[in-house]
Amino acid sequence: MDSVTQAALGAVVAGAVAGRKCSPKILLAGAALGTLPDLDVLISYGDPVSDMVKHRGFSHSLFVLLPFSFLLSGLWQKWRPTRFSFSQLWLLVAACLVTHPLLDAMTAYGTQLFWPINIPIAVPSLFIIDPLYTIPLLLVILASLLWRDRIAKLCRAGLTVSMLYIAWSVSAMNVIDNRVEQQLVGTPLAGQPVFITPTPFNTVLWRVLVKGEDNYYEGLSSVLDGDTEIDFLQKPLGVWPKELASDHQKMLEHFTGGFIKYELRQSNLVASDLRLGMGEQLAFQFALAEKDGEWTSIDPVKVESPRGRLAQIPNLWLRLLGNQDIDANLCHVSECPKPDVPLASR
Structure with a gap:
């Protein structure tokens, strides 16, 4: 805190x-x-x-x-x-x-x-x-x-x-956890790792991450939601090159419990901790390797994430109150990508 x-x-x-x-x-x-x-x-x-x-x-x-x-x-x-x-x-x-x-x-x-x-x-x-x-x-x-x-x-x-x-x-988190567990039953993500944490400054609206094999799924769920089904967005996890050894990458994997994604940005491989932040605005991102023909480990460099927009605050408030037309990126659902695989039996 x-x-x-x-x-x-x-x-x-x-x-x-x-x-x-x-x-x-x-x-x-x-x-x-x-x-x-x-x-x-x-x-x-x-x-x-x-x-x-x-x-x-x-x-x-x-x-x-x-x-x-x-x-x-x-x-x-x-x-x-x-x-x-x-x-x-x-x-x-x-x-x-x-x-x-x-x-x-x-x-x-x-x-x-x-x-x-x-x-x-x-x-x-x-x-x-x-x-x-x-x-x-x-x-x-x-x-x-x-x-x-x-x-x-x-x-x-x-x-x-x-x-x-x-x-x-803790009680509110358990409510959201039960919702997620029920929604994932009978889907390809049943039994996969789940991470649930409150969104900024409250304990009513919760951010949910589900880790799949190649992708992760991000959604929001409010204690005040009338419809308890979570509208997830699918995003790629990326992969760490098998031939590349890095103690820092191993440290991050252990520290994050596996909730980490990898992205190639220009010539750098960036590892992002998925647990703190929302959408693409993740608090802790590090360049750990670079590619110049072959992958090479580098001394970690912290990468600044995009800053949050003040215009998102009203959307966050509306989502907290149970408006389910707002997704995990705090944009309107109609403007955002959908999962390639169904997350619930409808």
């Missing part, structure tokens, strides 16, 4: 744990602790692919954060004595640190909660920026500063609301 959200969550968690001993300084400390794991963005791993894949690694691991919270609590108690016992202080520090990766695990890219075991954990039910999750936390912090005698109660209420919103997001 974004830094503002993580800071707000850290502050509210600190207030909830501190109870009657809470103060604005504790909220500030909680906000700082809540953003601390993301300082790993300052570390360069040598190339853009490694920087993306290894972010949310050791600094987000429960195996690192829990021991680190003991060390940090001990130093805090030694140099800045507080009214907290060591166990209370450790619980506050640990809670602020650990809730950061746990929240990140609810987004499309997840996090390596058990680093050094290289298994990203992701339940992609939240977009990386979600005002409906963040704003209540910010309001709780503001209210806590105005009514300081009620800080603990306000923070606990805010934390409860945040957990209820996460529960809603």
